[in-house]
Amino acid sequence: MRTKLSWLAGPYVLWMALVVIVPILLVIFYAFTTANSVELAELEGGLAGFLSMFTLENFARMGTYTVIFARSFELAAVATVVCLLIGYPLAYVMAREGPRFQRMAMVLIMLPMWVNFLLRTYAWMSILENNGILNNFFESIGLFSLLNAVFGLDIDHFSLIRTQGAVVLGMVYNYLPFMVLPVYSVIIKLDQSLLEAARDLGANTSGVFRKVIFPLSLPGVLSGVTMVFVPSVSTFAISRMMGGNTQMLLGNLIENQFLGGAYNPHLGSAIALVMMVIVVACMWVMNRFGEGEEQAVML
Amino acid sequence: MSKELIRLENCTMEFDGEVVLDNIDLYINDHEFLTLLGPSGCGKTTTLRIIGGFQTPTSGTVFFDGVGINSVPPHKRAVNTVFQKYALFPHLNVFENIAFGLRIPKTDPETGKKVKLSEGEIRERVMDMLRVVNLNGFEKRRVNQLSGGQQQRVAIARALVNRPKVLLLDEPLGALDLKLRKDMQNELKRIQQAMGITFIYVTHDQEEALSMSDTVVVMDKGRIQQIGTPEDIYNEPKNAFVADFIGESNILDGIMRADGVVEIFNRRFQCLDGGFAKDEAVDVVIRPEDVDIVPEDQGQLKGTVTNLTFKGVHYDTIVDFYGFKWLIQTTDYCPVGSRIGIKIDPDGIHVMKKSQYSGLFGDYSSYSEEYDEIGDATLELQDEAEEGERNED
Ligand SMILES: Nc1ncnc2c1ncn2[C@@H]1O[C@H](COP(=O)(O)OP(=O)(O)OP(=O)(O)O)[C@@H](O)[C@H]1O
Ligand SMILES: [Mg+2]
Numbered sequence: 001m002r003t004k005l006s007w008l009a010g011p012y013v014l015w016m017a018l019v020v021i022v023p024i025l026l027v028i029f030y031a032f033t034t035a036n037s038v039e040l041a042e043l044e045g046g047l048a049g050f051l052s053m054f055t056l057e058n059f060a061r062m063g064t065y066t067v068i069f070a071r072s073f074e075l076a077a078v079a080t081v082v083c084l085l086i087g088y089p090l091a092y093v094m095a096r097e098g099p100r101f102q103r104m105a106m107v108l109i110m111l112p113m114w115v116n117f118l119l120r121t122y123a124w125m126s127i128l129e130n131n132g133i134l135n136n137f138f139e140s141i142g143l144f145s146l147l148n149a150v151f152g153l154d155i156d157h158f159s160l161i162r163t164q165g166a167v168v169l170g171m172v173y174n175y176l177p178f179m180v181l182p183v184y185s186v187i188i189k190l191d192q193s194l195l196e197a198a199r200d201l202g203a204n205t206s207g208v209f210r211k212v213i214f215p216l217s218l219p220g221v222l223s224g225v226t227m228v229f230v231p232s233v234s235t236f237a238i239s240r241m242m243g244g245n246t247q248m249l250l251g252n253l254i255e256n257q258f259l260g261g262a263y264n265p266h267l268g269s270a271i272a273l274v275m276m277v278i279v280v281a282c283m284w285v286m287n288r289f290g291e292g293e294e295q296a297v298m299l
Numbered sequence: 300m301s302k303e304l305i306r307l308e309n310c311t312m313e314f315d316g317e318v319v320l321d322n323i324d325l326y327i328n329d330h331e332f333l334t335l336l337g338p339s340g341c342g343k344t345t346t347l348r349i350i351g352g353f354q355t356p357t358s359g360t361v362f363f364d365g366v367g368i369n370s371v372p373p374h375k376r377a378v379n380t381v382f383q384k385y386a387l388f389p390h391l392n393v394f395e396n397i398a399f400g401l402r403i404p405k406t407d408p409e410t411g412k413k414v415k416l417s418e419g420e421i422r423e424r425v426m427d428m429l430r431v432v433n434l435n436g437f438e439k440r441r442v443n444q445l446s447g448g449q450q451q452r453v454a455i456a457r458a459l460v461n462r463p464k465v466l467l468l469d470e471p472l473g474a475l476d477l478k479l480r481k482d483m484q485n486e487l488k489r490i491q492q493a494m495g496i497t498f499i500y501v502t503h504d505q506e507e508a509l510s511m512s513d514t515v516v517v518m519d520k521g522r523i524q525q526i527g528t529p530e531d532i533y534n535e536p537k538n539a540f541v542a543d544f545i546g547e548s549n550i551l552d553g554i555m556r557a558d559g560v561v562e563i564f565n566r567r568f569q570c571l572d573g574g575f576a577k578d579e580a581v582d583v584v585i586r587p588e589d590v591d592i593v594p595e596d597q598g599q600l601k602g603t604v605t606n607l608t609f610k611g612v613h614y615d616t617i618v619d620f621y622g623f624k625w626l627i628q629t630t631d632y633c634p635v636g637s638r639i640g641i642k643i644d645p646d647g648i649h650v651m652k653k654s655q656y657s658g659l660f661g662d663y664s665s666y667s668e669e670y671d672e673i674g675d676a677t678l679e680l681q682d683e684a685e686e687g688e689r690n691e692d
Contacts, residue, residue: 201400
């Protein structure tokens with residue numbers, strides 16, 4: 001049975017090889033070479049030439065970008081935490097309410113995802129611009145004149161766009177559903193009799209949550225965190241649109257090496273590789289941490 | 300015996316307009332071992348859930364120590380439950396499952412302060428409990444690495460370790476094999492007596508109910524059919540349902556001719572019952588082991604053996620009396636086709652008032668080898684909806 005049907009996995013294996021393995025190998029190859037070293041190797045030829053092609057030069061330059069690395073991981077982490085803080089309670093309430101509420105909440109969560117990503121983000125830009133909808137609204141209710149009068153200021157807008165806050169907002173807005181859905185699906189599947197058993201043993205509502213519901217929902221939290229953190233750390237569109245040029249992230253840096261003025265795919269690959277290694281390491285540590293619970297729920 | 304601890308007063312439970320418990324009146328004494336016994340779906344679990352606080356009766360009141368507790372949530376009731384499906388915490392190992400209740404600070408009733416047990420004390424009590432349920436060395440195991448029977452014992456330990464005033468047990472031995480089941484029955488009974496805990500025990504195994512309980516409550520279709528000691532329930536069943544559910548019975552139509560005289564098949568028998576109207580139609584229960592087989596010419600009734608099954612201790616002998624088949628359990632060997640007579644002592648005859656269950660049970664007409672398992676299923680009854688709910692396992 002098992003062996004006879006295994007050929008069915010063939011197309012998938014082929015697909016994975018083409019679009020995942022090969023690109024990763026290419027990225028690794030590029031990361032350990034430079035335009036110069038490849039040229040020299042071609043001139044020299046032979047095995048010695050081939051070996052001399054590989055260099056750590058790209059990685060040596062990584063120090064220059066420490067700030068961008070730090071900012072990317074920091075903003076992604078903040079966005080992930082915010083998603084968790086908003087998404088977990090939402091998922092929890094959804095799972096405990098009746099089916100009508102669940103359907104409605106689900107539609108509301110999915111609705112923005114039916115609108116094109118760029119369009120959604122442009123919408124936020126026009127809301128947050130210095131002369132955007134929000135600032136106009138504050139102006140019209142006389143907030144600025146009030147603040148100016150009371151605190152002796154001279155402002156006619158809040159700087160909302162092109163800040164780290166705006167970038168985080170963009171990430172949260174776009175990736176929140178990826179936190180809510182996995183958490184929701186774990187909580188909705190919790191065995192109600194476990195909650196009753198906890199009550200029976202003397203746990204009050206918060207005890208039941210802390211000792212049973214939350215630990216058992218950790219697998220959902222873990223996959224939610226992964227699904228928010230990974231795209232956040234590598235985004236380039238959100239940071240460019242919401243952060244202007246002020247909030248350059250790794251995504252923008254890499255993009256710049258491939259498509260932008262600083263054209264250097266070797267360096268871009270190296271940065272991408274380092275980012276990937278850090279992300280994978282983070283996920284690995286986290287999964288090790290939550291392994292016990294995961295196992296328990298799967299069984 | 301001792302004082303009343305829990306009382307259900309006129310408790311009715313409806314789900315979507317369907318009456319699941321119908322006006323239940325029941326009290327449970329301190330230190331009592333009370334068993335709810337009845338076929339699947341009769342409302343045993345629902346009764347326990349009402350006592351545990353997981354369900355509020357549609358109408359009626361639950362009293363604990365004389366105080367109405369309808370609105371007291373489960374975690375504030377001095378009651379612990381062994382759930383029918385164990386409900387062990389999958390993210391905790393055996394030790395932590397059992398320690399769950401101990402780790403929750405309890406309010407001291409005198410000082411009103413929250414008291415927390417020390418780690419050492421928790422350890423000691425959990426280890427003690429593991430010994431009691433015979434699971435030493437299992438404390439580090441994940442609960443999903445345990446067999447069904449082991450899980451069941453963890454569930455028992457997890458509830459017992461809290462030393463509740465009342466322990467509710469919902470078919471706690473259902474998943475155990477016969478040997479372990481017997482051992483655990485003795486163990487539970489011993490624990491109950493040693494710790495002085497009130498047990499409210501649910502089972503559909505009549506033997507278990509009879510051998511363990513101080514009081515048995517027989518339920519069917521959301522109603523209490525009879526409450527009594529195991530001896531009462533067995534010897535003095537109130538109606539055909541109880542007589543049939545507890546052990547095997549031949550249930551016959553009879554007419555009460557006078558106090559102490561009942562007529563079956565137009566023959567008068569001496570009995571010990573009285574208090575019926577003259578010539579009142581009654582149900583007569585005759586237990587298969589209370590019938591003596593005698594030579595045909597000495598018998599009060601005469602019949603033909605139609606079926607014989609060797610059961611080890613005795614033979615299950617089916618005898619046809621005037622078209623009505625009886626089950627007789629005897630050590631005498633009477634081959635199929637032989638004519639026999641029977642004698643019944645007055646104390647072997649039990650007379651009951653007619654009830655809604657009259658005529659439904661206690662006829663062995665359809666008895667044959669393949670009906671062994673459901674020995675008393677009757678042909679008429681197979682049309683009845685409740686047929687499927689009755690089983691004798
Ligand atoms: N939450 C509920 N909603 C609707 N009906 C219910 C609910 N709980 C129980 N019932 C119904 O109430 C009846 C009694 O159920 P209960 O679980 O008390 O039976 P039981 O005697 O414990 O049976 P078993 O021996 O099979 O465990 C059943 O017909 C069941 O379908
Ligand atoms: Mg039940």
